[in-house]
Amino acid sequence: MADTVLRLQGITKRFGSLVANDGISLALERGEVLALLGENGAGKSTLVSILFGHYVADAGTIEVFGRALPPGQPRAALAAGIGMVHQHFTLADNLSVLDNVLLGTEPLWRPSSARAAARATLRDTAARFGLAVDPDARVGELSVGERQRVEILKALFEHGTKRGARILILDEPTAVLTPQESESLFATLGRMVAEGLSIIFISHKLDEVLRVSHRIAVLRGGRLVAELPAADADTALIAEAMVGRRVAPAVKRAYALGEVVCELPAGPGSSSLQVRAGEVVAIAGVAGNGQQALAGALCGEHAPAGGGAVKVRGQPLPARPRAFVRAGVARVPEDRQAVGLVGELPVWENALLERYAEPAFARLGLRRRAPAQAHARAIVERFDVRGTEAAGLATPAAALSGGNQQKLILGRALTGGGDGRPPTLIVADQPTWGLDVGAVAYVHQQLLDACAAGAGVVLISEDLDEIFALADRIAVIHAGVLTEARPAREWTLAAIGLAMAGGGGSVRPSGETAHAA
Amino acid sequence: MRLERRTQPSARALLLAPLAAVAFTLAVTSLLVLWAGAPVGRAYALLLEGGFGSRFALTETLTRATPLILTGLAAAMAFRARLYNIGAEGQLYAGALAAVAVGGLHGGTGFELAPALLFPLMIGAAMLAGALLLLGPALLKSRLGVDEVVSTLLLNFVVLLVVSALLDGPMKDPSAMGWPQSVALQDALQLDRLIERSRVHTGLVAALVLAVALWALLRFTTLGFEIRALGSGPRAAAFAGLPVARTGVVVALLSGALAGLAGAVEVAGRAGYVTLDMSPGYGMSGIVIAMLAMLNPLAVVAAAVFVAGVFVGADSMSRAVTVPTFVADVIVAVALIAMLVATMLTQYRVRWGTPR
Numbered sequence: 001m002a003d004t005v006l007r008l009q010g011i012t013k014r015f016g017s018l019v020a021n022d023g024i025s026l027a028l029e030r031g032e033v034l035a036l037l038g039e040n041g042a043g044k045s046t047l048v049s050i051l052f053g054h055y056v057a058d059a060g061t062i063e064v065f066g067r068a069l070p071p072g073q074p075r076a077a078l079a080a081g082i083g084m085v086h087q088h089f090t091l092a093d094n095l096s097v098l099d100n101v102l103l104g105t106e107p108l109w110r111p112s113s114a115r116a117a118a119r120a121t122l123r124d125t126a127a128r129f130g131l132a133v134d135p136d137a138r139v140g141e142l143s144v145g146e147r148q149r150v151e152i153l154k155a156l157f158e159h160g161t162k163r164g165a166r167i168l169i170l171d172e173p174t175a176v177l178t179p180q181e182s183e184s185l186f187a188t189l190g191r192m193v194a195e196g197l198s199i200i201f202i203s204h205k206l207d208e209v210l211r212v213s214h215r216i217a218v219l220r221g222g223r224l225v226a227e228l229p230a231a232d233a234d235t236a237l238i239a240e241a242m243v244g245r246r247v248a249p250a251v252k253r254a255y256a257l258g259e260v261v262c263e264l265p266a267g268p269g270s271s272s273l274q275v276r277a278g279e280v281v282a283i284a285g286v287a288g289n290g291q292q293a294l295a296g297a298l299c300g301e302h303a304p305a306g307g308g309a310v311k312v313r314g315q316p317l318p319a320r321p322r323a324f325v326r327a328g329v330a331r332v333p334e335d336r337q338a339v340g341l342v343g344e345l346p347v348w349e350n351a352l353l354e355r356y357a358e359p360a361f362a363r364l365g366l367r368r369r370a371p372a373q374a375h376a377r378a379i380v381e382r383f384d385v386r387g388t389e390a391a392g393l394a395t396p397a398a399a400l401s402g403g404n405q406q407k408l409i410l411g412r413a414l415t416g417g418g419d420g421r422p423p424t425l426i427v428a429d430q431p432t433w434g435l436d437v438g439a440v441a442y443v444h445q446q447l448l449d450a451c452a453a454g455a456g457v458v459l460i461s462e463d464l465d466e467i468f469a470l471a472d473r474i475a476v477i478h479a480g481v482l483t484e485a486r487p488a489r490e491w492t493l494a495a496i497g498l499a500m501a502g503g504g505g506s507v508r509p510s511g512e513t514a515h516a517a
Numbered sequence: 518m519r520l521e522r523r524t525q526p527s528a529r530a531l532l533l534a535p536l537a538a539v540a541f542t543l544a545v546t547s548l549l550v551l552w553a554g555a556p557v558g559r560a561y562a563l564l565l566e567g568g569f570g571s572r573f574a575l576t577e578t579l580t581r582a583t584p585l586i587l588t589g590l591a592a593a594m595a596f597r598a599r600l601y602n603i604g605a606e607g608q609l610y611a612g613a614l615a616a617v618a619v620g621g622l623h624g625g626t627g628f629e630l631a632p633a634l635l636f637p638l639m640i641g642a643a644m645l646a647g648a649l650l651l652l653g654p655a656l657l658k659s660r661l662g663v664d665e666v667v668s669t670l671l672l673n674f675v676v677l678l679v680v681s682a683l684l685d686g687p688m689k690d691p692s693a694m695g696w697p698q699s700v701a702l703q704d705a706l707q708l709d710r711l712i713e714r715s716r717v718h719t720g721l722v723a724a725l726v727l728a729v730a731l732w733a734l735l736r737f738t739t740l741g742f743e744i745r746a747l748g749s750g751p752r753a754a755a756f757a758g759l760p761v762a763r764t765g766v767v768v769a770l771l772s773g774a775l776a777g778l779a780g781a782v783e784v785a786g787r788a789g790y791v792t793l794d795m796s797p798g799y800g801m802s803g804i805v806i807a808m809l810a811m812l813n814p815l816a817v818v819a820a821a822v823f824v825a826g827v828f829v830g831a832d833s834m835s836r837a838v839t840v841p842t843f844v845a846d847v848i849v850a851v852a853l854i855a856m857l858v859a860t861m862l863t864q865y866r867v868r869w870g871t872p873r
Binding site for chain 2 (some may be wrong): 322
C-alpha cells in the first residue's frame with residue numbers, strides 16, 4: 001500500500017445533535033484525482049476542515065504518507081504536504097506574485113530574503129506545471145484565472161523551510177473561470193498527476209467532474225454514500241447519489257413568443273437588449289464584467305449605463321425599484337443574503353419586502369398584519385420554503401438554508417401582489433449560485449414555468465451548462481460591453497468562451513464571432 | 518478561545534442577558550468600592566436606598582430619568598436605522614435654547630401670546646432645533662458618505678460653544694449677577710408638578726407616552742418597518758424599493774426632535790433657564806441607555822430608570838461612606854460593556870481551548 005498517500009479512517013464529527021461526518025473512510029492514491037461531491041451541508045467542508053486541523057474529529061484517524069496526522073494542528077497538514085486552493089483567493093493584491101508566494105515561507109527575523117533563488121524556483125515550478133505567470137506582476141492587476149494559478153503555485157512552491165504540497169485540494173476551482181481557462185487548469189491537473197501528485201477536486205459541475213477525475217466520492221447527510229470509478233459513472237447517477245432521489249433536470253421547450261416585454265437601450269459599445277414574452281435570454285460572462293450594472297438597470301436600481309430608460313411592455317420606467325415591481329418585473333438579485341433578504345427580519349416580513357406598502361397590506365401607514373401574513377404563508381407553502389416548522393413565519397430569514405432563502409425570494413418575486421397577476425418579466429441574476437442539485441432543478445423549473453405562462457426571462461449567469469439548458473438566445477458581457485443576443489444554437493462553447501474573454505468584439509455580424517473561434 | 522454562532526438565540530437567554538450584565542457589573546465595581554476602603558455590602562445597600570429606597574429617592578430618580586428616557590429614545594430610534602447619532606447632547610442644548618428663545622422673558626417681557634398657544638410653539642421650536650441639528654449630518658452621510666459618528670460628535674462641541682456665547686451675550690439674564698445663565702421662562706410655561714412635594718414634573722408622562730408610541734410605531738406602521746429594514750439590511754431595503762433616503766431623513770428628524778424635546782422638558786420642568794451645566798451628560802447617557810435597552814423603546818424606560826437610580830443613589834452613598842460619586846460613572850460604563858458582551862453571547866457561544 002505504498003501508493004496510498006492519504007487515508008481517512010472512520011472520521012466522525014458531531015455538532016450537538018447534528019452528525020456532520022459519520023464514519024467516513026476514504027483513501028487517495030498517488031497520481032490520482034478524487035472528486036468529492038455532495039450537496040451543501042453534506043459534510044464536505046467539515047471533512048476538509050478536519051483534514052486541515054481546524055476541527056478535531058470525535059472519532060477516526062488520518063494518515064498522510066503512512067504517518068498519522070496529529071489532530072487539531074493546522075500546521076501539521078501543511079507540513080505533511082497537503083495544500084489547499086480556496087474558492088475565494090487568499091492573496092495580497094498589492095504585492096507581486098513572487099512576494100505572495102514567498103509570504104510566510106521565510107522567518108521574519110532574517111535580514112535578507114533569498115529572492116533570486118526563490119524567483120528561479122518559482123519559474124521552474126511554473127514551467128513544470130504549465131502555470132504561466134509573471135513573477136513580478138502585481139496580483140491586483142491579474143485576471144481571475146491568473147490569480148488562481150498563483151494560488152496553486154503558492155501551494156506547490158518549495159522554498160526554505162516550506163515543502164511543496166504533494167496533495168492538493170481544489171475547492172470549486174472552475175466556478176470563476178472561462179471555459180478556456182478551465183481547459184488550461186485541467187491541463188495543469190494532468191501534469192501534476194503525471195508527476196505523482198494527488199488531487200482532491202470539489203465541484204458542483206458534474207460534467208467536468210466526470211472528465212477530470214479518476215474516482216468519485218459522494219457525501220450525503222454526513223455519510224459516504226457512493227464511491228466509484230469515474231469511468232463507471234454518469235451525471236444522472238451522481239446527481240441521484242447526491243440528492244438521494246432521482247432528479248429530473250428542468251426540461252426546456254420552445255414556448256409561443258409574444259410581444260416584446262423588455263427593452264434595454266444600447267450603451268456605449270453595447271448592443272441593445274430585447275426580450276419577448278415566452279423566451280429566456282441569457283447573459284453569459286465571467287464574474288465582474290458588468291453584470292452588476294446590467295442587473296441594476298434591469299431591476300430599476302439605477303438608470304441604464306447608456307442613458308435612456310428600460311421599457312417594460314413598451315412603457316419607459318423611471319429607475320425606481322417600486323416602479324419596476326408595479327410593472328410586473330420579478331427580480332431575483334445575485335446576493336441573496338445581503339440584497340435579497342433582510343436576514344434579521346422574520347420570513348413573513350421578507351416575503352412582503354417589495355409590497356408591504358400596497359393597499360392590500362397597509363392602510364394609512366398602518367400595516368395590515370393578517371392579510372400580509374396570509375400572503376407570506378401562501379408563498380411559503382406554494383414554493384415549499386422549509387425551515388419555518390419550529391418558529392413559523394417569525395423565523396428570521398437568515399436561519400433558512402441557502403436553497404430555501406432562494407425559494408423565498410423566488411416566491412416573493414413570482415407571486416406578485418394581492419392582485420395575483422403573473423410577472424411580465426423576470427430578471428434572475430445568478431439564481432442558482434451555490435445551490436445544490438435539487439434546488440437548482442427546482443429554480444430552473446420555476447423560471448421555465450413562468451416563461452411558459454407568458455413571462456420573458458433575463459437570466460444572468462456564469463454557468464454555461466445552465467445557460468445552454470435554459471436559454472433561447474444568448475448574449476455575452478465582457479468589460480461592461482454587451483454583445484447582440486443571438487439564438488443559442490448559433491453559439492458554440494468555444495465562441496462563447498472567446499467572447500467571455502473579450503475576443504470577438506462587441507457587436508458583430510453573427511458569423512464572425514464563431515469564425516474567430 | 519473561539520466564538521461559534523448560535524443558530525437561534527433562546528428567549529430565556531435574551532431575558533437573562535440584562536440581569537447577568539447587572540450582576541457582573543456590581544461584582545466588578547465592588548472591587549472599586551473595596552479599594553476606596555468602604556464595606557461593599559453597606560455601600561451597595563446605601564446606593565440602592567439612595568436611588569430607590571424612599572419617597573424622596575424615588576422621585577429624584579424619576580426626575581433624573583425623564584430627560585434620560587427622551588435621549589435614550591433619540592439614540593434608540595436613530596441606531597435602529599443605523600444612523601449613529603452621537604450628538605444628542607448638542608441637540609438637547611439646542612432644544613433648550615430654542616425653548617427659552619420662544620418662551621423666555623426677554624428684557625422683562627415675553628411674547629404676548631396665550632400660554633395655550635405659546636407652549637406648543639415653544640415645544641415645537643425645541644424639537645425643530647434638535648431635528649435640524651441632526652438633519653445636516655444625516656444628509657452629509659447619505660449624499661457624501663460623511664461619517665455621522667464624527668460629524669454629530671463634533672457638533673456637540675460647536676453647540677456648547679454657541680450656547681456659551683449666547684449665555685454671555687444676547688440671552689444672558691441681566692439679573693443673574695454675572696453668572697452665564699439664560700433669561701428665565703415665563704412662569705405660565707413651566708411644567709406642572711406631577712407629584713406633590715417633589716421635583717417630578719409632567720415631562721415624565723410625555724416621555725412615557727412617547728416610549729409607548731415609538732414602540733407601536735416600530736411594530737405596527739409601514740414607517741416602523743422601513744426603519745427596521747433599513748437598519749438591519751440597508752442594501753436589501755434599497756433593492757426592494759423602500760424609500761431609503763426619505764426614511765433616513767425622517768429618522769434623523771425624529772431622533773433630533775426627541776433630544777431637543779429633552780432639552781425643552783428639562784428647562785420647563787426644572788430650572789426654568791439654561792445654564793452651561795444643565796445636562797450632566799444626558800445625551801451621552803442616552804446612548805448607554807439605548808444599548809442597555811437593546812434599542813427597544815419600552816426597555817429604554819427601564820434602562821433610564823436604572824441609570825438615573827445609580828446616579829442618584831451614588832450621590833447619597835458618597836455622602837454616607839467614603840466612596841466618591843464617580844463610582845456611578847464606572848457602574849454605568851461597566852454595565853454598558855457587560856450588556857454588549859451579554860448581547861453578543863446570546864448570539865454566539867464561547868468555546869475554550871483547542872478546537873474540537
